[in-house]
Amino acid sequence: MTEHASTRRELLAAGGAGAVSLAAGRTPAAAAPPSKQPAGTQRPPIGLTTYMFKHYTLGQTIEMAQRVAVEQICLRSNLLPLGSAPQQIGAVIEKVKAAGLKIYGGGVISMGNEQQVDRAMAYSRAAGFQLISISIRPDLLGYLERRLRKHDIRAAIHNHGPEDRHWPTPLAIYEKIEKLDKRIGICHDTGHTQRAGVDAVQATLKTGDRILDLHLKDVDAAQRQGHSTELGRGVVDIAGVLRALAKIGYAGVVGVEYEKHMKDLLPGLAECVGYARGALDALGRKA
Numbered sequence: 001m002t003e004h005a006s007t008r009r010e011l012l013a014a015g016g017a018g019a020v021s022l023a024a025g026r027t028p029a030a031a032a033p034p035s036k037q038p039a040g041t042q043r044p045p046i047g048l049t050t051y052m053f054k055h056y057t058l059g060q061t062i063e064m065a066q067r068v069a070v071e072q073i074c075l076r077s078n079l080l081p082l083g084s085a086p087q088q089i090g091a092v093i094e095k096v097k098a099a100g101l102k103i104y105g106g107g108v109i110s111m112g113n114e115q116q117v118d119r120a121m122a123y124s125r126a127a128g129f130q131l132i133s134i135s136i137r138p139d140l141l142g143y144l145e146r147r148l149r150k151h152d153i154r155a156a157i158h159n160h161g162p163e164d165r166h167w168p169t170p171l172a173i174y175e176k177i178e179k180l181d182k183r184i185g186i187c188h189d190t191g192h193t194q195r196a197g198v199d200a201v202q203a204t205l206k207t208g209d210r211i212l213d214l215h216l217k218d219v220d221a222a223q224r225q226g227h228s229t230e231l232g233r234g235v236v237d238i239a240g241v242l243r244a245l246a247k248i249g250y251a252g253v254v255g256v257e258y259e260k261h262m263k264d265l266l267p268g269l270a271e272c273v274g275y276a277r278g279a280l281d282a283l284g285r286k287a
Contacts, residue, residue: 047072047253107133133187156212161192170207191217201240208248228259
């Protein structure tokens with residue numbers, strides 16, 4: 001048995017209550033404030049990223065979030081289009097809030113020129129986002145920095161793995177933002193990091209002071225051809241990532257991301273949320 005497989009079994013045994021809580025309808029804690037927390041003092045809440053809901057309506061997405069008992073959600077353009085008028089944005093936000101969900105951010109938003117940066121700022125202000133995950137050209141970082149300072153919004157650059165020539169891993173992001181305003185940070189996608197041949201746990205530890213957001217994803221191979229799979233079934237050390245988050249004092253949301261069977265999302269999504277919740281419960285008891 002491999003160490004990774006052993007860890008999965010231990011977590012499933014110790015954290016079975018997390019999966020049971022889905023059926024019971026238990027909800028996680030409210031979102032932590034944006035500042036870093038002392039290591040081990042607070043477990044991060046679980047949230048849902050929303051690219052994986054691209055085949056579903058807003059109403060269907062809300063229903064699935066309720067089914068898996070997650071109350072934190074990040075809105076992407078498939079649910080809240082970038083070109084929406086302020087009234088349309090307000091209507092979507094109210095619908096989400098009325099369903100008992102808390103919006104912890106927006107994105108991933110692509111920024112290819114200054115006009116797109118400005119559009120993202122206007123969109124975020126209309127939606128009330130304090131945090132957005134983004135993909136941006138490196139030469140626009142200075143312009144982005146000025147706009148974030150003006151509007152007091154935080155932007156986390158999302159790494160997209162070996163296909164992304166600018167931002168394949170959190171380490172590549174860190175090199176370019178280390179001396180910039182700390183409103184610019186990292187959205188660590190653990191699956192893409194592993195696909196790029198970099199250990200997701202070590203990447204978390206090495207860039208932790210700039211991680212503002214997290215997409216917790218597992219993949220079936222640590223190579224370019226790796227595909228999304230249920231948490232704990234792939235090659236990402238999910239428990240190790242969660243331990244690393246505690247060590248760095250991560251104060252954001254653990255955004256579960258699952259991109260397998262996307263037209264029949266709920267069964268695999270429920271497994272992922274149950275695994276993440278059980279793992280956090282088990283690690284909390286060991287702390």
